[in-house]
Amino acid sequence: MQTDWIYGLIGGGVIGLAGAMFLLLNGRIMGASGILGGLADGSAGARTGENAMFIAGLVLVPGVLSLLFGPVDTHITGNLAVLVIAGLLVGIGTRIANGCTSGHGVCGISRLSLRGIVATVFYIGAGGLTVAVFKTLLGVI
Numbered sequence: 001m002q003t004d005w006i007y008g009l010i011g012g013g014v015i016g017l018a019g020a021m022f023l024l025l026n027g028r029i030m031g032a033s034g035i036l037g038g039l040a041d042g043s044a045g046a047r048t049g050e051n052a053m054f055i056a057g058l059v060l061v062p063g064v065l066s067l068l069f070g071p072v073d074t075h076i077t078g079n080l081a082v083l084v085i086a087g088l089l090v091g092i093g094t095r096i097a098n099g100c101t102s103g104h105g106v107c108g109i110s111r112l113s114l115r116g117i118v119a120t121v122f123y124i125g126a127g128g129l130t131v132a133v134f135k136t137l138l139g140v141i
Contacts, residue, residue, distance in 0.1 A: 007072055019106045026050075031103025032058065033094045077141045082134065093126060 022030035035051045038044035044051045066072070077083065094100045097119045099108075105123065108116015134141045 004072075015102065015106055016110070019102065019110070022054075023107065029103050029107045031099050031107065033100035034103060079140055082140050086130075089130065093123065097122070 019030040022028065032055075035044075035054055039048065039051050039055065097104060099116075099119065101120065101123055104113075104116040104119035109120055131141070
């Protein structure tokens with residue numbers, strides 16, 4: 001019986017809970033790209049430590065969970081060029097949309113933000129189109 005879907009369900013629930021806690025405790029939207037951007041360009045100011053801990057948690061918690069529960073097969077490609085291109089496309093899309101999926105998709109949709117809903121529709125559409133192109137036409141994933 002395949003149960004991989006449960007990882008997505010649990011992960012989505014944790015992200016949603018984290019977004020709600022972040023908003024309730026900080027009064028700000030949990031947009032990972034904005035938090036990381038504030039650290040990179042120095043605009044985080046007094047929130048630098050808090051933002052650094054948030055990003056550290058994003059990086060470290062999956063590793064800790066992997067040690068506790070064993071690795072999960074993500075089916076990610078081993079093709080470094082594809083990973084670099086994917087990262088660049090995500091970064092460009094995040095910049096164009098003025099936010100990422102955690103800010104627009106998780107927090108925006110839950111607040112019924114039209115901007116968040118529209119951005120998420122375009123994220124999902126662009127992601128589907130990209131997979132179709134890279135998998136079907138180019139055969140690299």
